[in-house]
Every structure is written in C-alpha cells, then in structure tokens.
Amino acid sequence: MSGTDPSTLDYLRRRLARERQARETAEALIESRTRELFVARLNAEAANRAKSDFLANMGHELRTPLNAILGFSDILALGIAGDLTPRQKEYVEDIRQSGQRLIALINQILDTAHLSLDQDDIPLSPVALAPILHEVYQSRIARARQAEIRLSVEWESDQTILGNAAALRQIIGNILDNALKFTPPGGRVVMSLKAGDSSGEVQVTVADNGPGIPEAERPHVFEPFHQISQGLNRAHEGAGLGLTLARHLVTLQRGRIQIHDNPGGGTLLCLVFPVMSPEDAALKQAP
C-alpha cells in the first residue's frame, strides 16, 4: 500500500465505511422483515386452522337439516305417513332429488376445501380395483336408468394398486357423475378396468357419448370451479370441483388422469396407476 496515493486511500476508507453502514442497515432490515414474516406465518397458520374448524362445523350444520329433509321426504314418498296424491308424490320426489343434489354438492365443496387446506398425503394400502368399480356402478345404476342412460362396467381380470379405497370410490364416482351429467338420454356410459399401455400400469376408464370436451377446454377442466363452456354450464349443475378433487386424489396415489376423445364420440377419461409392485407390498408389510 506504500505506493498508493493518500487521497485514494482516504476515499477508499470512506467507501468502506459507507459499505459497512449500508450492510448494517440491510441486515437490520432483513431481521425486521424476517420477524414480520414469522408473525405473518403464525397468523396465516392460525387462520388456516380457524378455516378448517369452520369447514368442519359448517359441514355438520349443513348436513344435519338436509338429512332431516331427505329422511322425511323418503318417509312421505314411501307412504309411511299416509297416501299421497300423484301431484303430492311428484312434489315430494322433487324435494328428495333437490336435497340429494344439494348434499352431493356440499360434500364435494367441503371435501375439496379440506383437501386443498390440509391434505397432501393419504394412507395407502393394497386395493383391488374391480370391487371398487362394482360398488360405484351399483351406487349409480338407478340414476343412470332414470336418465335413460345405459351404464355398464367391464373388466377381464382384477388389478391391485397401492391406493386408498375411499379416495378411489370418490374419484371414480365424481368422474362417473360427470359422464352421466353430460350424456343425453339414450346415451351410453362404460366403465372399464384393464392393463395400461405401459407395462406395470393399470387403467380405469370412463367413456361417455356426450358432447365431448373441446380441445381448448382440456387444460382447464382440472382447475377449481371451472365449468365446461358457458352454453352447457347453464344446463348442467355442479360446483366445478369434481375433476379438481379427482386429480388431486389421483396424484396422491401416484397416478395420473388423462382426457381423450371417445372413439365413438364423447369423452374418454382415463386414470392410470402403477400396479402394486413386490417392493410396494414388502414396504406395506414392514413394521
């Protein structure tokens, strides 16, 4: 440093002092911001918990009176409280159907909200898919007949995956509900279970011959509250949450969900899961 001009040294010292001061200011700012973020995170977590509690309470509060409406309309419809005139039967049936739609919608909204808030994994265990498909089929067959839609289910051999039976029932049920919703009277909906295109995979498909999903809409159908095209939106009810929930639950089970054109017209929704491997089975048996 002996050859350095004293004035240069002087301004270098001043620069160094300024840099130090700036660094101290920046560090103080970072500390203050970090503290603010910590408090904000605590507040956000508390708000999230409050929201979860609210959803749980609301679920109970909404379902309880609706169950009474549904129960008593069933009693009326069955004639337990006395005979009804044809017009009264028609009115009671309207109440019953509207109540069922409402409770399905509430369940869907609450399930989606709950999952988006809290659930990023679900317990997995070996699940045979054929019995699940059969259960879902049984639960919707009456509705399909009422809508004059031919509903069928087919599989050559059962397949086992590492999944969650309740979630699978919900996923396949939501997809089937959509298919039934968009298929016109006289149409056909087919559920099937078969080996996947790639080895080690299994496919569950639901094919309908409704109006289909336009190519441009496909990237958006899994977004919350998305409804397919404004024209159809008015004719078909729903919160636009079924596919959002389905995709979330499929992903949690290491699967994927795909939309294709049904070769005969309409939509083919395809769930692809890895078949349970010996390693999966060993993992599940491990203590």
Next chain:
Amino acid sequence: MKGIVFTEFLDMLDSRFGPDTTEEVIESVAPPSGCAYTAVGTYDHKELFDLVGALSRKTGIATDQLVRAYGHWLFGRFFTIYPDLFSGIGDSFSFLESVDSTIHIEVRKLYADAELPRFLCHRNGPDSMIMEYHSHRPLADLAHGLIEGCAEHFSETLTIEREDGRDGNDHTCRFTLLRSHRP
C-alpha cells in the same frame, strides 16, 4: 424513495464521471444518510436532488439533463437486475404499459411503503401513445430518460414530446410518443 435509485445513481457517477467525482459530490452534499445506501432501504428523495445539484455544479451540466441521462442509464440497469420484468414483452409500448399494470404491483408486494409514480398509457394507434406521468416528486425528467432507455433497449426510434404541468401538489407530464422505427 427506494434505495436502488440512490445506489444506481452513485454507480452511474462512478461509471460516467469517475470515483473521484463521486466522492467530491458526496462530500459536498454530506446528506443525513451519509450516502450509505442499500438498495432495499428507503431514503428521503431530497438527498437525490442534492446529489444531482452538486454534480451539476461540478460538471456544469444542467440538472434536468443529468436526471434524464440517469433515467436512460437506469433503464439498462433494470434489464440487467430484473430480466423477468421483460419476459414476453417485445416492444417499448408494451413495456411502458406494464409499468403501472404489472411492475408497480410487484414492487408494492415487496415494499408496501413504496411511493410510486403513476403512468397512465393510452394508445392512439399502433405507433402512437400518450403516457401521463403523475407524482408528488418532480421527476418527469427521470421518466423521460427511462422512456428513452426503453426505446433504445427495444431498438426503436421514438419521438418524445412532453408537456409538463401540475395537478394540485402533484407533478404531471404528458408524454406523446410517436414510433417511427421498430425492428
């Protein structure tokens, strides 16, 4: 005013006029902050005016020209520091329109206390735009320089006409931009 405007100004002084000039300017102004600026801090904008005034006295260049030159320089620095702001934007008018609608919204997310000027843009045609500047600080020259830097960045030729005014306590400037060349 956010610290980045000060840190970049001192960097421009170093780069264009040399570190000796920077030191002399700082010494002659001796602002309360000591010029120990940090980009994320907030400082009194009068310090910037004092620094520009001192530089003007030292160099003999008018303050409005210095501020405008600084704006021009600062735009190039924005591209270096914040390349994401330019993502998907292909021309100067689109960028200038994004200042209020996108960039300032992002700035406020980081700095809730930021006091930002407003830039209202109205297109009169594909190559003609009015941009209205509103601020409680008299920094239309800085905006003018930023617009010039923006045109240069997109390799465009812009004719810029301006009409300065006041709106209550606010400083305003109506920039009329005519584009005669774009790549």
